[in-house]
Amino acid sequence: MCESLEESVSFRVATHQDLQAIVQMLAxxxxxxxxxxxxxxxxxSYHTAFEAIDADPNNELVVAIIGHHIVGVLQITFIPYLTYQGGWRALIEGVRVxxxxRSSGIGRAMFEWAINRAKERGCVLVQLTTDKLRPDALRFYEDFGFVASHEGMKLKL
Structure with missing residues (x-):
């Protein structure tokens, strides 16, 4: 029996050698x-950002791997809050497959991994933002159980 892509994917923290492939996926x-x-x-600027992420114990830039190929990326940031009785939350950003x-189950596997990672770190909440111009991503997150409970806002500097 043939192994599905979703079953063959593994995850690891990104290395500096992965940076070109990551930026290509983001673009x-x-x-x-x-x-x-x-x-x-x-x-x-990409190298500087990578070094800052890599040095921060509350940030993980994670790649999804099949064989020796990077097939996905996400960044998960662990944030302490006073709300939720001093609970931690995980912010997932920069998600790409x-x-x-795409549509092969890799994104689902990535989110299952990230949510489990947030649980391992003791987070009480996982949050994300998605661009309103990405309706497929919005549906994916909603199908996964995420709820648009707040209005997100950003200010470009």
Whole structure:
């Protein structure tokens, strides 16, 4: 019997050597193309950001791997709060699955992993934002059980 893509995926913390592949995935859609620059060599700003994420024990940049290929990425940030009786929450951002295998179950596997990771860290809540121009992503998150309970706002600087 053939193993499904979802069953063959594994997860690990990203390394500096993964950075080019990660940025290429982040840029591989209409919105990402407007924000990211995957040209080689990568801008120094990506390296600086990676180093800051990697050095912070409350940040994990995680890649999904099939064989030796990076097929997905997400960043999970663990945030202490006074609300929820001093509970921690996990913020999931920068989620991408390689264009060639979207809708194959990899995204579901990534979120199952991330939610379990949040539980391991003692989080009481998992939160995320998604661009309103990504209706498929919104449906995915809702199907997963996320609820649009708050109105998110951002201020570009």
């Amino acid at each position: 591989d859609d209409n919105l990402g193309l407007k924000r990211e620059d995957p040209s080689t060599p990568l801008s120094h 390689s264009k060639e295998i």
